[in-house]
Amino acid sequence: MTINASSTVEQIAAHVTAAVRxxxxxxxxxxxxxxxxxRLGVSRSSVREAFSRLTADGLLALAPHRGxxxxxLTRGEVDNLxxxxxxxxALxxxxxxxxxxxxxxxxAALRRDMDAAAEANDMNGFSxxxxxxHALFTETAGNDLLGDTLARLSNSIYWLQFRVMVDRSAVFRTNREHVRIADAVLAGDAAGAQAAMLAHVETARRLIQSLDDDHFAP
Structure with missing residues (x-):
C-alpha cells in the first residue's frame, strides 16, 4: 500500500483501524x-504519531516491555464502555x-438495505x-461534542470487531432491534427510540461479555 504525503498520519491511523475492524x-x-x-512506505516517525493518536483514542495501548x-479491556472496562x-x-x-x-x-432506505443484507447473509454489507x-443519528443530532465523543468511543476494539468476535447469527439477529429503533424514529416517538437504542446497546454488551476470558485483559 502506498500512502500520499498529505495527511499521512491520518491515513496510517485509518489503515490500522481498518485492519482491526x-x-x-x-x-x-x-x-x-x-x-x-x-508495509506502508512511510516514515517511522509518521507511524509513531499515528500509534500515539490511536493510543489516545483507546484503540491501542502502550504496554510495559511489549511496546x-x-x-x-477488562470485563469491567467493557461494561463501562x-x-x-x-x-x-440514546441521546x-x-x-x-x-x-x-x-x-x-x-x-427508511437504510432500514430496507439492512433488512436485505441480513436476509442475504451479507456480513460485510450489513456491517x-x-x-x-448509527452515524445517521449522530450526524442529525446536531451536537458536535456528542459526535466527537462517540467517534472516540467507536475506536474501541470491542465495537470495531463486534461482528468478528460474536456468533454470525447473533449479529444478524440484532437487526430486529434496528427495526424497532427505526420504527420509533419514523413515528416521531423520541422516547421509544431512546429506549430501543439502550436495549440495542445492552444486547451488544451481553454478547461481548459472553465471550471467553481470552478476549479480555486480566
Whole structure:
C-alpha cells in the first residue's frame, strides 16, 4: 500500500483501524513501527504519531516491555464502555428523531438495505450499513461534542470487531432491534427510540461479555 504525503498520519491511523475492524489485528497483538513503516512506505516517525493518536483514542495501548499493542479491556472496562456508549447513542437518537421523522427517506432506505443484507447473509454489507445507521443519528443530532465523543468511543476494539468476535447469527439477529429503533424514529416517538437504542446497546454488551476470558485483559 502506498500512502500520499498529505495527511499521512491520518491515513496510517485509518489503515490500522481498518485492519482491526477486519479482524486482521487481534486484541493484545503487538504492533511495531518498523513493520508498518515498511508495509506502508512511510516514515517511522509518521507511524509513531499515528500509534500515539490511536493510543489516545483507546484503540491501542502502550504496554510495559511489549511496546504498542491492540488494546484489550477488562470485563469491567467493557461494561463501562457500553454504559457510556449506550447513554450517548440514546441521546443521539432522541435528538435526531424530530428531524428524521420529518424527512424519513434516508433512514427508511437504510432500514430496507439492512433488512436485505441480513436476509442475504451479507456480513460485510450489513456491517457497513450498521455503521451508517448509527452515524445517521449522530450526524442529525446536531451536537458536535456528542459526535466527537462517540467517534472516540467507536475506536474501541470491542465495537470495531463486534461482528468478528460474536456468533454470525447473533449479529444478524440484532437487526430486529434496528427495526424497532427505526420504527420509533419514523413515528416521531423520541422516547421509544431512546429506549430501543439502550436495549440495542445492552444486547451488544451481553454478547461481548459472553465471550471467553481470552478476549479480555486480566
Amino acid at each position: 477486519a479482524g486482521q489485528l487481534a486484541p493484545g497483538q503487538r504492533l511495531t513501527e518498523a513493520e508498518f513503516s515498511a 504498542v499493542t491492540v488494546r484489550r 457500553f454504559a457510556v456508549r449506550g447513554a450517548l447513542e 443521539a437518537v432522541r435528538l435526531a428523531t424530530p428531524a428524521l421523522s420529518a424527512a424519513p427517506a434516508r433512514l 457497513d450499513l450498521n455503521a451508517r445507521f
